Structures are given as structure tokens and as C-alpha cells.
Amino acid sequence: MVEPILSVEKLDVSFSTFEGLAHVLSKVTFKINHKEVFALVGETGCGKTVTALSIIKLLPRNSYVQGRIIFNGRNILELKESDMVEVRGKSMAMILQDPSSSLNPMFKVGEQLCDAITSNDPNIKEPKRYALELLSKVGFKDTERVFNSYPNELSGGMQQRVAISISLTGKPTLLIADEPTTALDVLTQAQIIQLLKQVRDTYSTSVLLITHNLGLVATLCDRVGIMYFGQVVEIGPTYDLFYNTKHPYTKGLLQSLPYNKLKNQTLPTIPGDLPSPLSPPSGCRFYPRCPRSNESCSKDVPEILPITDKHYVACFNPLSGDE
Amino acid sequence: MPLIEAKNVSKHYYKRKGFFGKKELIKAVDNVSFSIEKGTTLGLVGETGCGKTTLAKCLLRLINPTSGAILFKGKDLSKMKSEELDDYHRSVQIVFQNPFTSLNPRMTIRNIISEPIITHKKINKTELETELVRLLKVVGLNETHLSRYPHELSGGQNQRVAIARAIALNPELIILDEPTSALDVSVQATILNLLNELQKQFNLSYIFISHDLGVVRFISDYIIVMYSGKFVEMGPSEDILGQPLHPYTKMLLLALPLPDPKKKIELIQHQMKALEDWRGGCVFLQKCPYGMELCKKEEPEMVEVREKHFVACYYTIKGDRR
Amino acid sequence: MNKLTLSKETKITLKLIKRDKLAMLSLLIITFFIIVSIFAPFIVPYPSQGEGLPVPEKRFLPPSFENPFGTDYLGRDVLSRVIFGARISLFVGIFVVCVAIIIGVPLGLIAGYFGGKVDDVLMRITDVFLSFPSLLFAIALVATLGPGLFNAMISLSITWWPWYARLARAQAVTIKEQPYILASQVIGVKGLTIVFRHLLPNALTPIIVQGTMDMSSAILAEAGLSFIGLGAQAPSPEWGLMVSTGRIYLLNYWWFPVFPGLAIFLVALAFNLFGDSLRDVLDPKSRKAGGQM
Numbered sequence: 001m002v003e004p005i006l007s008v009e010k011l012d013v014s015f016s017t018f019e020g021l022a023h024v025l026s027k028v029t030f031k032i033n034h035k036e037v038f039a040l041v042g043e044t045g046c047g048k049t050v051t052a053l054s055i056i057k058l059l060p061r062n063s064y065v066q067g068r069i070i071f072n073g074r075n076i077l078e079l080k081e082s083d084m085v086e087v088r089g090k091s092m093a094m095i096l097q098d099p100s101s102s103l104n105p106m107f108k109v110g111e112q113l114c115d116a117i118t119s120n121d122p123n124i125k126e127p128k129r130y131a132l133e134l135l136s137k138v139g140f141k142d143t144e145r146v147f148n149s150y151p152n153e154l155s156g157g158m159q160q161r162v163a164i165s166i167s168l169t170g171k172p173t174l175l176i177a178d179e180p181t182t183a184l185d186v187l188t189q190a191q192i193i194q195l196l197k198q199v200r201d202t203y204s205t206s207v208l209l210i211t212h213n214l215g216l217v218a219t220l221c222d223r224v225g226i227m228y229f230g231q232v233v234e235i236g237p238t239y240d241l242f243y244n245t246k247h248p249y250t251k252g253l254l255q256s257l258p259y260n261k262l263k264n265q266t267l268p269t270i271p272g273d274l275p276s277p278l279s280p281p282s283g284c285r286f287y288p289r290c291p292r293s294n295e296s297c298s299k300d301v302p303e304i305l306p307i308t309d310k311h312y313v314a315c316f317n318p319l320s321g322d323e
Numbered sequence: 324m325p326l327i328e329a330k331n332v333s334k335h336y337y338k339r340k341g342f343f344g345k346k347e348l349i350k351a352v353d354n355v356s357f358s359i360e361k362g363t364t365l366g367l368v369g370e371t372g373c374g375k376t377t378l379a380k381c382l383l384r385l386i387n388p389t390s391g392a393i394l395f396k397g398k399d400l401s402k403m404k405s406e407e408l409d410d411y412h413r414s415v416q417i418v419f420q421n422p423f424t425s426l427n428p429r430m431t432i433r434n435i436i437s438e439p440i441i442t443h444k445k446i447n448k449t450e451l452e453t454e455l456v457r458l459l460k461v462v463g464l465n466e467t468h469l470s471r472y473p474h475e476l477s478g479g480q481n482q483r484v485a486i487a488r489a490i491a492l493n494p495e496l497i498i499l500d501e502p503t504s505a506l507d508v509s510v511q512a513t514i515l516n517l518l519n520e521l522q523k524q525f526n527l528s529y530i531f532i533s534h535d536l537g538v539v540r541f542i543s544d545y546i547i548v549m550y551s552g553k554f555v556e557m558g559p560s561e562d563i564l565g566q567p568l569h570p571y572t573k574m575l576l577l578a579l580p581l582p583d584p585k586k587k588i589e590l591i592q593h594q595m596k597a598l599e600d601w602r603g604g605c606v607f608l609q610k611c612p613y614g615m616e617l618c619k620k621e622e623p624e625m626v627e628v629r630e631k632h633f634v635a636c637y638y639t640i641k642g643d644r645r
Numbered sequence: 646m647n648k649l650t651l652s653k654e655t656k657i658t659l660k661l662i663k664r665d666k667l668a669m670l671s672l673l674i675i676t677f678f679i680i681v682s683i684f685a686p687f688i689v690p691y692p693s694q695g696e697g698l699p700v701p702e703k704r705f706l707p708p709s710f711e712n713p714f715g716t717d718y719l720g721r722d723v724l725s726r727v728i729f730g731a732r733i734s735l736f737v738g739i740f741v742v743c744v745a746i747i748i749g750v751p752l753g754l755i756a757g758y759f760g761g762k763v764d765d766v767l768m769r770i771t772d773v774f775l776s777f778p779s780l781l782f783a784i785a786l787v788a789t790l791g792p793g794l795f796n797a798m799i800s801l802s803i804t805w806w807p808w809y810a811r812l813a814r815a816q817a818v819t820i821k822e823q824p825y826i827l828a829s830q831v832i833g834v835k836g837l838t839i840v841f842r843h844l845l846p847n848a849l850t851p852i853i854v855q856g857t858m859d860m861s862s863a864i865l866a867e868a869g870l871s872f873i874g875l876g877a878q879a880p881s882p883e884w885g886l887m888v889s890t891g892r893i894y895l896l897n898y899w900w901f902p903v904f905p906g907l908a909i910f911l912v913a914l915a916f917n918l919f920g921d922s923l924r925d926v927l928d929p930k931s932r933k934a935g936g937q938m
Binding site for chain 1: 364370371477478507508509510511512513515516519523534535536537538540541542543544560574575578579580581582583584586587588589590610
């Protein structure tokens with residue numbers, strides 16, 4: 001069996017806040033294989049962004065981290081900041097939600113791109129040629145013009161493509177994309193989706209996609225992890241997750257989507273609200289809102305266990321196939 | 324009689340390019356006509372900057388259209404007296420995309436919801452209180468929320484507060500400006516359910532602005548597809564989504580990622596590269612995969628192709644005739 | 646807002662201030678001076694001397710148990726006078742800043758919210774005021790109005806409100822783009838109501854910070870005016886005036902000018918530091934780092 005690119009094992013993260021300690025992640029475990037697009041899906045506050053920030057080691061100072069994050073054979077949590085600088089941007093890169101704020105408006109696209117190239121490898125003699133090559137790889141035709149543009153002269157989709165080209169300068173093995181298309185229009189989003197697929201194929205990069213958009217997940221990803229309230233509740237290949245859903249929360253999410261539903265139909269919803277991270281419910285964190293919960297759910301925390309060899313679920317009463 | 328009718332509404336303005344640059348004419352909304360019947364929902368679809376929001380502002384009379392007329396129950400807004408206009412303002416309300424920025428962070432929920440009431444009515448304290456409680460119940464909240472501040476509530480709860488504020492004056496039309504795009508999936512469902520319920524209960528009309536065709540389809544009776552300030556296609560929602568006619572609508576539908584791994588998205592690439600810098604003629608020409616010589620010369624007009632289904636595209640119209 | 650229950654924001658603010666040691670220290674100094682000046686007549690050893698009664702037989706006594714800060718050239722207890730001076734200085738600071746805010750902030754908010762001609766007219770007026778160096782302008786004004794504490798305060802307020810108008814206008818311009826302002830416009834709320842109901846509370850934070858920091862400048866400026874003889878007049882225990890009369894005795898009887906000078910220094914420093922920390926504390930960025938999710 002091939003070693004995974006990234007393996008997150010029992011990651012616990014908590015923040016000290018003004019009101020006390022907030023447990024944001026609890027025993028988050030998943031792995032990302034070579035050349036795979038893996039999505040972490042969940043709603044606001046479920047901890048998906050915190051997971052991404054833990055992996056790239058950019059958590060705020062008031063956080064406490066436990067567990068292991070093995071990336072290319074090394075535990076990232078034990079790396080010094082000086083070693084982490086080497087990892088970041090080179091073997092691991094990140095694309096953010098809003099491309100207009102991730103590019104510096106004062107510098108031309110070309111300068112920023114060349115900067116990234118030379119900082120990754122000072123020995124490159126012709127950074128401009130490499131930069132133009134990268135720009136054409138992310139789908140620009142008139143690369144010279146883009147090279148000489150300021151970010152605000154480009155549209156949102158073009159900016160995002162520039163951001164992706166910058167993240168590719170170090171030929172990363174893992175690309176973390178935090179909601180990369182949320183700020184974009186449908187047509188541009190489609191372009192970015194295709195670009196990310198292309199990047200995976202040409203650069204053999206694995207992609208960790210952080211999103212709440214299940215449509216994006218279905219079209220782009222190979223495997224999916226569903227997060228609820230700081231825990232991964234279900235992991236599996238995309239197809240299995242959508243057509244052979246096991247966890248009641250995943251089912252609830254999928255059913256609440258308005259697609260292919262008629263007007264005046266009442267959408268099924270998940271009852272209740274998110275609990276407070278300061279005092280999470282005992283046992284399974286989803287049980288107060290779960291239609292299938294019974295007594296044991298309130299007492300014990302379900303572990304994430306395999307149902308088939310690729311499909312994992314953390315639930316005492318998982319749905320069976322035909323429900 | 325339709326509740327609101329817009330006739331050839333345009334909003335143009337000049338924008339200076341650079342400090343000494345030439346003034347450039349921007350056609351934010353260009354010659355659009357439509358009408359809304361009472362109790363129906365009109366979906367307005369288009370990408371950022373296509374003029375959806377400008378059109379909404381014209382309807383709210385926050386800005387005046389450059390030309391054209393907006394009729395409310397058959398009466399021209401520009402010819403109304405001030406009392407009639409007051410009445411119109413009460414009848415048209417809006418709910419914004421992001422509930423955290425559309426509610427004043429320094430006001431309690433009580434003050435936020437009572438603002439429209441005390442602005443338009445003389446009302447004593449006990450009456451106001453019962454009215455507030457009634458409104459909160461309608462949107463699925465209760466009186467314990469009254470003394471809270473917006474940041475103490477969740478996104479969904481805040482959006483309910485914004486809806487309560489919008490319905491406080493018993494409006495007839497509510498403009499919903501992407502009301503669920505800032506919300507989570509499961510919360511989106513509860514808000515959409517609430518909107519549908521309110522529509523039935525109060526016979527409301529909605530204009531639902533969004534770029535998510537999936538959501539628009541669920542809530543709308545009619546859909547208008549807008550591109551660069553112009554309407555390109557308009558018709559009953561099942562018709563538009565089932566048999567889209569305009570190339571732009573088709574592209575949007577094919578590019579929409581659906582939550583179904585069996586379906587793949589598709590991007591139609593345009594073949595006529597020479598057209599990329601062309602200006603004039605059809606607004607969609609630069610991105611259109613089917614651009615023809617005729618499209619360069621003249622702008623297509625909206626033509627009724629099927630019953631109540633209009634499209635502005637030479638390719639579609641000519642193609643139909645063939 | 647007249648309820649006793651504190652909002653979450655306020656609680657966080659208080660917690661952050663408690664965490665900031667410099668802020669606590671400066672707050673302590675400020676409260677100390679405020680309490681002392683409120684109860685001045687009851688706590689000073691010689692209230693009548695504090696207000697200016699000369700005691701010729703006790704001239705220039707060095708600090709001792711009876712006169713901890715020594716006595717001045719008319720034999721008055723310096724401690725008593727410094728404490729009475731605190732009343733004047735704090736009052737001047739609060740008065741000048743408050744008047745400047747009361748005049749400047751509404752004008753700035755109105756200019757920023759309505760824009761167009763209103764904005765042009767109001768802002769050109771403030772520009773006229775701002776084009777003079779403010780202390781020089783204040784001196785010129787006092788000279789015309791006639792020297793005296795009250796006239797000095799009035800002139801300082803007049804030279805200062807344009808700064809607040811500018812600050813408030815900048816706030817208004819950004820806040821008026823917020824959707825909640827648009828929402829109120831849709832409801833049909835009148836312009837001035839929007840300015841005071843929606844803009845004012847949301848624009849207040851940087852104004853309060855500026856006001857706190859300006860307290861020290863106001864106290865200094867007033868002391869300066871008194872020092873050159875345009876502010877408080879002779880028997881008044883105003884700090885600047887005391888330093889001014891005492892400066893010729895600095896080498897022989899140092900306690901006479903040094904203690905009031907020290908008081909000016911302490912109060913000014915405390916307000917400055919407190920304003921500084923207040924800005925950090927109220928900055929949403931520093932709050933986030935403090936630990937939300």
C-alpha cells in the first residue's frame with residue numbers, strides 16, 4: 001500500500017477564549033492519498049478551516065494542539081517554525097477564498113509571481129520565463145499582458161487563477177484550497193474547478209478542499225470527509241457518500257438542498273441549533289439533533305470505524321443502504 | 324393588473340477612467356421590462372455586476388432610473404404624490420444577503436424590528452410589544468430574542484430578524500437579495516421554507532436575486548436571466564430550466580455543480596476568438612459560443628418564442644425557424 | 646442602552662483592559678486624580694490656602710511633614726494647591742474635549758452622510774479652521790476675547806472641533822455603505838434620524854479613543870495658555886500658572902514649580918496611555934486574536 005501524502009491522526013485543537021476553553025476539534029482523523037482531491041465539508045464553525053490552519057501550522061497563538069499531522073513522513077506539529085517555512089509554499093501551498101485580498105494590490109502580478117519563484121528557488125535564472133509558463137498553465141492566453149497587470153485590473157476568476165499559479169511555484173505535493181470558488185460566479189467557478197483537476201493531473205498534486213458547497217464536492221472530489229462540530233463523522237469515496245449515505249447528519253445535509261425539488265415543497269431540515277463549543281454535549285455531538293439517536297448516543301462517543309474498506313462512519317445507528 | 328410593472332427601465336451613469344481619463348458610459352441596467360403578479364416569485368439570475376442590484380435599487384426608489392417607468396398597481400411612480408409614495412415605500416421591502424451587516428450591530432433586536440413600525444405609525448408601548456412578539460412568532464423566533472444583539476444570534480436567526488423587519492409594515496413585495504448565500508446549507512433550507520410559508524400566509528410577491536440557479540428554481544415561478552445590464556431570457560421557471568434557449572442560460576446550467584457525483588459540469592468554450600475584443604451588437608457576443616455576423620451588427624430584441632418565454636438571441640430565433 | 650446588563654462586547658472590553666497592565670495603571674492614575682479633585686476641599690490639609698489665601702510667615706518652606714510638597718512664594722501649601730489644580734485641569738480637559746465633540750461630531754456625520762453640497766460647505770469651513778496652527782489660533786482668540794480661564798477653554802474648543810468633524814466624516818463615509826443603513830433607508834427613516842440612530846453609535850469608538858488622548862493635549866494646551874498668562878489668572882491654583890510663577894525659583898526652591906509640573910506630566914501621560922490602550926482594545930483585530938473561533 002502506498003503511503004498517504006498527509007495523515008492527520010487524532011487532532012485535538014482548543015482555543016482559550018474570554019469565556020473559557022473552546023474545544024474546536026476533537027480526534028480529527030483522516031488521510032489524503034497521492035494525486036487525490038479530498039474535501040472537508042461542514043457548516044460554519046465545524047472546524048474545517050481550523051483543520052486546514054493546523055496542517056499549514058498557522059493557528060493563532062491562543063490555541064492548544066494535540067495529536068499528529070504526518071506530512072511527507074514528518075510530524076508537522078513537532079517542526080520548528082524555521083523548518084515549517086521551508087515546507088510552507090514549497091511542498092504545501094494554500095489558496096484562499098477571496099483572491100482580491102490574497103494578492104498585494106501594490107505590485108504587478110508578474111512581480112509577485114517572480115518573487116514567489118525566486119524565494120522558492122533562488123537559482124532560477126529566468127524567473128520571468130517560468131512565470132509566463134505558469135500563467136499559461138493556469139489557462140491564460142495573453143500571458144505577457146497578465147504578467148504586467150495589477151491585480152485590480154483582473155476579474156475575480158483571473159485573480160484566483162493568478163493565486164493558483166503563485167501557489168504552484170514550489171510544485172507543491174499538497175494544495176490546500178479554502179473555499180476557492182465561494183466569491184466567484186458560476187461560470188468562473190466551473191473554470192476554477194477544471195483548473196484544479198488539471199493541476200492535480202499535471203503536477204500530481206493532492207488537493208485538500210475546504211468547502212460547504214456539496215455541489216462542488218460532487219463534481220470535483222475523489223473522497224470526502226464530513227465534519228460536524230469539530231469531529232469527522234463520515235469519510236468515504238464521493239459516490240458512496242452521496243448514494244450510500246451512512247451518517248444521519250450527512251443525510252440531513254443532502255436532503256436539505258433545494259436542488260431538484262419542486263416549489264411549495266417543504267424542505268427537510270435538521271432540527272435544532274449548533275451547540276456551544278464551550279460546553280459540547282456529552283457522547284455523540286450530533287445526538288441532540290439526530291432523528292436516530294438513542295440512549296447510548298448521549299453516553300458514549302462513537303468512534304469512526306470502517307463500514308466497507310473505504311467508507312468510515314462515526315455513528316452507533318448508521319443508516320442502511322436502502323433508507 | 325400586475326402588482327409592479329417596469330417599462331423600458333434603464334440606469335446609465337458615467338464613470339471616469341483614471342483621474343484625467345475619458346468619461347465612460349456604463350449601462351448598469353439597459354432597457355428592461357417585466358411585471359410581477361401578486362403572490363408570485365420572480366427569480367433574477369446573473370453574475371456579479373450584471374445590474375441585478377441596481378435594478379433592485381431602482382425598484383426601491385433608492386436611485387432614480389435614467390429612463391423608463393415603474394408602475395405600481397398601474398400608477399406611474401414618477402407621477403405619484405408624496406402620500407402615495409409613502410404607501411409605495413411601505414409596500415416594497417428588502418432582505419439582504421448578509422444578515423450580520425444588514426442589522427445594526429449596536430441595536431437590540433427589539434429596536435431593529437420596531438424601527439419600521441415607529442417610523443410609520445403612532446403606536447403605544449404595549450401595542451408595540453405585542454406587535455413585536457407577533458412578528459417574531461411569524462418568523463419562528465420568540466420574545467427572549469428581543470433584548471439580544473445581532474452578534475449573539477446565529478446567521479439563520481439574524482436572517483429571520485431581517486425578514487421580520489421586512490414584513491413589519493405588511494409589504495406586498497419583498498426583494499430578496501441573495502438571502503441564503505451567506506448561510507449554511509441546513510440553515511438555507513429553513514429560511515427557504517420560511518419564505519415559502521410567508522408567501523402563502525400573506526400573499527407576498529418576491530423578487531429573488533441570486534446566482535445559484537438551483538435555489539432560484541426551487542423558489543421562483545418566473546425566472547429572468549440577466550447579463551451585463553440586459554435581460555437575455557425570461558419565462559416560467561420550469562420552462563427556462565428545462566428547455567433553456569439562450570446560450571448564456573445553457574452555459575450557466577451546464578456549469579452549475581450539482582450535488583450528484585453522477586453529473587459532470589461542462590464548459591462550452593467559445594470558438595470565435597476574433598470576437599474577443601469586439602464591442603457593440605449583442606452584449607453576450609464576447610462569451611458566446613454561437614456568435615454570428617449578425618450579432619456583431621445589431622442587438623437582439625426580446626422575442627416571445629414560446630408562451631410567456633422570451634429570449635433575446637439571434638442564434639436561437641434563427642435556429643428555431645430553420 | 647440604559648440597562649445595567651452589560652453586553653458581551655462591553656464585557657470583552659473590560660476583560661481586555663484588565664489584561665493590559667499599562668492601561669490599568671493609567672486608569673488608576675486617572676481615577677485617583679478624579680477622586681482627589683472631587684473631594685479636594687475635604688482632603689487637602691489647607692483648603693483656604695489651596696484657593697489662594699497667602700500665609701506670609703511660611704514662605705518657601707521645603708517639603709516637610711506639615712507641608713509635604715513645601716510652600717510657595719506666598720507661603721501657601723503646594724500640595725493643597727496642586728490638588729485644587731487638579732479640579733481645574735480635569736474640568737478643562739473634559740470641557741474642551743466634550744464641547745469639541747458635541748460641535749464637531751454631528752457636523753462631520755452630517756457632512757459624511759449627506760455628501761454633495763452639504764459636505765462641501767461643512768468641510769470647507771473646517772478646512773478654514775484647520776489651516777491655522779491650532780495653539781496659535783487659540784492664542785489669537787484668547788487675546789481678542791481677553792485672558793481668563795473660561796475664554797481659554799472656549800478658544801481651545803473652537804480650534805479643536807474641526808478635528809472631530811473630520812474624524813466623524815471619515816467614519817460616516819464608510820459606515821453609510823453598510824447594508825443596515827440601506828435597510829433603514831428602505832424602511833423610510835429620515836436622513837437625520839439615520840445619522841443619530843445608526844451612524845453615531847457605530848462611529849463612536851474611534852472618537853472616544855481620540856477624545857481620551859486629546860484630554861492630555863487639552864490639559865497641556867490650557868496649562869500652556871496659563872503659563873504665558875492668557876489662561877487662568879493670579880490666585881487660581883492652575884498648574885500651568887503655578888509652573889509659570891514658580892519657574893524663576895526653580896534653582897532655589899525647586900518644589901514650588903516641580904510638583905505642579907509633575908502633576909501635569911502624570912495626568913497627560915495617563916490619558917495618553919489610556920487612549921492608546923483603548924484603541925488597541927477596541928480594535929476588532931486585537932479582539933479576534935484574543936480568541937474567537
